[in-house]
Amino acid sequence: MENEGEGINGFLPLEILRSILLKVLIKPLLRLKQVCIMWYDLISDRDFARSHIDSSVAPSHTCVFVDESSVACCVDLDTVQEDSISIIHISLPFKRNTDFSFLGSCRGIVLLHSQPQFLVLWNPTTKSRKGISYSQMFDAARRFREYNSAVTLNAFNILRDTIIHGFGYDDLEDDYAAVFAYRGKDEKNHCNIHWLGRSSSISLDDALPKRLEAFSKISVPEHISESRLTLLGGCLTLYSSDGDKTDVWVMREYKVQSSWFCYEIPNPSFRPLCLSGDGDIIGYCNGSDDEIGFCVFNVGQQLLTVRYVYGVISNYTDYIVYQDSLLQLPVPRSI
DSSP states (O other): OHHHHHHHHHHSOHHHHHHHHTTSOHHHHHHHTTSOHHHHHHHHOHHHHHHHHHHOSSOOEEEEEEETTOOEEEEEGGGGGSSSOOEEEEOOSSOTTOOEEEEEEETTEEEEEETTTEEEEEETTTTEEEEEEOTTTOHHHHHHHHHSGGGTTOOOOHHHHEEEEEEEEETTTTEEEEEEEEEOTTSOEEEEEEETTTTEEEEOTTHHHHTGGGOOOOOOOTTOOSOEEEEETTEEEEEEEETTEEEEEEESSTTOGGGEEEEEESOTTOEEEEEOTTSOEEEEEEOSTTEEEEEEEETTTTEEEEEEEESTTTTEEEEEEEEOOOOOOOOOOOO
16 A cells, blocks of 8 residues: 555646646545555644635535434434435444533534533544643633622533523634633623633733724524524524424625525424535434434425435434544644
């Protein structure tokens, strides 16, 4: 195999080889790393991984389902449209029966919360992980917990004590960031941003009033009922059950009220997960006690196809969708 790799490298310039590999999907890329040392180094390069996810026209997605015993299965959502849905057991980035929750995913990295006061960055594709203690991140909130005598012994907990949280990627800093809003001892709301690679934090309390012009309200569609928020293909999406169907509202152009478009999915328990390479909506729906349905809604023909899977993930308690990625976890660096 080593000689075969050297032969290919001998007549293909490195830049052309790199351009070809950038068009290969993640799972085949992982196998191609074994061709030779040169390919391994190229595919493992941080800049290559960044270019691969940035140039991906039809990214692949995976959904991780977890049950109450922290047993996890991942579903290759690209196979939902094929004859056999790919479902495999995977190892979570901590021990079984750990009390944890998914907080979000971005660019292939999943953010988890683990008790008592830990955040975990995890790339399920490369199996890399990084634990971060947040015990010192929320001084105002921690003092508030100590100030209130009824809960003096309770440490600050993100899941319980934050009003809202978010997880994303800061391209200017080349780092992942988590934003948390919480109520302090002064009975006012506070907001902190934490860069998870360099392990630094700042309060946005002073910055927000000066930058209100950067924030604006986004009008939701008229007559929409109580809904949940997600992203589909990078577009803001609201979905809610309405009788015997689920309305999926997609904002095709950001902050343009007239760009809201509704897809009526003929299933009241439909939950959108991602878009297929053809732009169809992939989701899941409830089945019987021992099954879960994976759905593909053809947006052109307005047809819903459901395929039920029995037993393997029917008792899940949490799930997260992530984009398959070779991106490395952020490395600590000076501020």
